[in-house]
Structures are given as structure tokens and as C-alpha cells.
Amino acid sequence: MPSPLADTPPAPGHRFEVVRGTRASRAALxxxxxxxxxAAxxxxxGESSWMRDxxxxxxxxxxxMMWNLLAGYGGMVSIGQxxxxGLGGYVMLALGNFAGVNPFVAVPIAALAAAAIAVPVSWVAFRLQGGYFAIGTWVIAEVFRLSVANISAVGGGSGTSLTALRGIEKATRESVTFWMALACVVASIALVYLFLRSKQGLALLAIRDNEVAAESQGIAVRRMKLAVYVVAAFGAGLAGALYFVGNLRISPDAAFSVNWTAFAIFMVVIGGIGRIEGPIVGALIFFLLNKFLSDYGSWYLLGLGLLAIVTTIFFRQGLWGYAQQRWGWTLFPTARTLRREP
Structure with a gap:
């Protein structure tokens, strides 16, 4: 016999609202x-060393952050980002050294170039799935590294220096680079957050959980995956161009090193994969470990590995994921909560 309350309508005057923010998120903002x-x-x-750090x-x-968007939210685990x-760094250098473009202006242009190149690359990468996709992206990155290493105009395998900044004073160069980095950090957080709160963000999460079910609901799976892949490539190219503007020298081994992806995976796993807060927490931990323990050589790398192992065993959701489950901390809420108005 059905419950007599099953068909009881809501009490008159009760109204509901969709809540998308929390006290913690407003305080965090x-x-x-x-x-x-x-910071601006x-x-x-501040000292110049602080800005370089x-x-x-x-x-x-x-x-x-871009790797987390690609793998944590999109389910595409790549080890070849x-x-x-590297492409972002080399396009920036080519525009600055050979085309006469101001390197700071060349940074966003290089990011756009990396995004454009990601489109034909996706035609190859998307033929693979799962572990094959991860290994395939690594192979693609190695192809880029070997190709650039054979271009003598950019120094070949030994690399070359960014000469386009010679006429700019050191203090000005460091300040502008710092402000660009700060703006890029804020923009990357804001864009990822706004994207995940949109309908497209919900579609991406659905694809991550079950592609077949998402496609059956009318979601254009391939188009959404391509869009996320291109955006992640744009962010990676932006980071590369910005890094080598500050470093002033580039080489294929440094630009296309798998360590970039390895460290990104470390930061995301430590902080919490599939959470915007994850890369933030992971980046801070990685910076502190790198700042104070990098002089210990192989022991430093061993410490990173042990920390990653301990986190994956005891904090499978990452450090922030554990804090979120235990205390309910959410600085960047993307879910929708239905609440009765008082």
C-alpha cells in the first residue's frame, strides 16, 4: 500500500532555489x-628571485590545471602534453627572434598556434583509447622533440637563446613576465571554473563517466572531447611560451621533456584529481618540496615518489579531496543544490 504522504503536494508558500555557492567559496573569492x-x-x-620563482x-x-581538465574531467589520460x-615555447622564440614580434605579444600567439596544431594531432590520438591513448600521446611528443632537434635554425639539439629581449631592461622584463604569469593563472582558474559550471561542463563529466550513455542522451562526444583537447593544448602552449620567456633559453630536451607531464600528474594526484582545488594545492606542495629539497638530488625524487605512493594509498581522492569529504570544504563549487527558501 503506498504511503499516504507519497502524493502530498508541497505546503503552500514553500519556494525553492538553486544554490551554487557556499560560504567557503565566497570567502575564497x-x-x-x-x-x-x-601579488600585483x-x-x-619584492626581490627578483621571488618573481622568477x-x-x-x-x-x-x-x-x-590543463592536464586536470583533460584527464580529471575529460577522462583522457595523456602523458604527452x-x-x-614545447611547441608554445618554440613558436614564441621563432616569432621573437625571426619575425620581430615582441616576445610578450608572441606568448598568446604561440598558445593559439599550439591549439591549432592540436586539431590535426587529435585525428591520430583519438584513434586510440585508454592506455594506448596515453602511450600514443607520448610517442607524438617524442616525434615533435626529434623533429625540432633537427631544425638548425633554432639551434638543433643543443637549443638556442631568446635574443629578442636583449633591448629590454632586466627589471622591466622580469616585471612584465611576472604580471603576465599572474594574469594567466587567474584566467586559467576562472575559465576552467566557468566552463565546468556551464552545460558543456556537465556534458564533459557525463562523457568521462560513460561515453555511450552520454552519446545516447544527445551529447556530441567527439566534438566535446576535441574542444577540451584543444583547450588543454592552448593552456600547455601558453605555459610553455611563458616559461621560456622567463628562462631566455630553450632546447628540445627541456621543452619536450616528459618530466613536465610527470610533475603535472604528481601535482594533480597529490591535490586531488577532478577538482579545481587539486592543482592549486598540489602546485604549492610541489613548489615547497622543490624549493627546499631539490638540492638533495636523487633523494628529492625519491621523496616525491614516496609522497605520491602514500597519497594514492591513504588519500585516494587527494589531499583536498580528503578535506572536502571530511569537512565539506568546497572553494569552487560546480554542483547545483536545491534549497528551500525560509
Whole structure:
């Protein structure tokens, strides 16, 4: 016999609203705005080494954020995203050294070039799935590395220097690079967050969970995966161009090193895969470990590996995932919650 309450209509006057924010998210927004405003003044009172450190970790973070979007939200685990990181760096250098383009202007152009190249690359990569896709993207990155290593105009295997910045004072160069890195970090967080809150973000999560079910509901699976792949390539190219603007020298082994993807995976896994907060937490931990333990050589790498193992065993959702499950912390809420109005 059905419950007498089953067909009982809501009490008169009860209204509901969709809640997409939390107290923690509003507090995080306020704190974030203050931190960004404070950080923007760093060139006026900080040391140049602080700005260089920030640019380096910003590049790692942007790269990790894009990898998290691709693998954590899109379900496409790639270990070859360094292909677009290196392409961004080399396109920026070519535009600066040979085309006379200001290297700072060349940074977004290089990112767009990496995104454009990702389209034909996807025709090959998307023929593979699962582990084959991961290995295939690594092979593609190696093809790019070997190809660039045979181009003598950009120094071949030994690389070359960015000469287009010679006429710019060191202080100006470092300040502009720092401000660009800060703007790119804020933009990457904002764009990923807004995307995940949109209908396209819901479609992407559905594809990650079950492609067949998502396609049966009318979602254009291949088109969505291509869009995310191109966006991730754009972010990787942006990080690469920005990194080598600050580094002033580029080589195929440095630009296309698999370590870029390895470190990105480390940051995302430590912080929490499939969460916007994950790369932020992971990047901060990675920066601290790199800053204070990198002088220990192989012991430093061993420590990174042990930390990753401990996290995957005891904190399978990552450190932020564990905090979110235990205390309900959500700084970037993407879910929709139905709440009765008082």
C-alpha cells in the first residue's frame, strides 16, 4: 500500500532555489581577490628571485590545471602534453627572434598556434583509447622533440637563446613576465571554473563517466572531447611560451621533456584529481618540496615518489579531496543544490 504522504503536494508558500555557492567559496573569492591585488604589487617591493620563482610555479600550475581538465574531467589520460608545451615555447622564440614580434605579444600567439596544431594531432590520438591513448600521446611528443632537434635554425639539439629581449631592461622584463604569469593563472582558474559550471561542463563529466550513455542522451562526444583537447593544448602552449620567456633559453630536451607531464600528474594526484582545488594545492606542495629539497638530488625524487605512493594509498581522492569529504570544504563549487527558501 503506498504511503499516504507519497502524493502530498508541497505546503503552500514553500519556494525553492538553486544554490551554487557556499560560504567557503565566497570567502575564497574575497581572499583570492586580495591576494591577487597584493601579488600585483610584488615588483615594487619584492626581490627578483621571488618573481622568477612565481613565474616558474605558475607555469607548472597552468600546465597541471590543463592536464586536470583533460584527464580529471575529460577522462583522457595523456602523458604527452609536453608536445604542446614545447611547441608554445618554440613558436614564441621563432616569432621573437625571426619575425620581430615582441616576445610578450608572441606568448598568446604561440598558445593559439599550439591549439591549432592540436586539431590535426587529435585525428591520430583519438584513434586510440585508454592506455594506448596515453602511450600514443607520448610517442607524438617524442616525434615533435626529434623533429625540432633537427631544425638548425633554432639551434638543433643543443637549443638556442631568446635574443629578442636583449633591448629590454632586466627589471622591466622580469616585471612584465611576472604580471603576465599572474594574469594567466587567474584566467586559467576562472575559465576552467566557468566552463565546468556551464552545460558543456556537465556534458564533459557525463562523457568521462560513460561515453555511450552520454552519446545516447544527445551529447556530441567527439566534438566535446576535441574542444577540451584543444583547450588543454592552448593552456600547455601558453605555459610553455611563458616559461621560456622567463628562462631566455630553450632546447628540445627541456621543452619536450616528459618530466613536465610527470610533475603535472604528481601535482594533480597529490591535490586531488577532478577538482579545481587539486592543482592549486598540489602546485604549492610541489613548489615547497622543490624549493627546499631539490638540492638533495636523487633523494628529492625519491621523496616525491614516496609522497605520491602514500597519497594514492591513504588519500585516494587527494589531499583536498580528503578535506572536502571530511569537512565539506568546497572553494569552487560546480554542483547545483536545491534549497528551500525560509
Amino acid at each position: 574575497a581572499v583570492g581577490v586580495l591576494l591577487v591585488a597584493l 604589487t610584488l615588483p615594487a617591493w 612565481f613565474v616558474e610555479i605558475a607555469c607548472y600550475f597552468i600546465f597541471a 609536453q608536445a604542446f608545451f
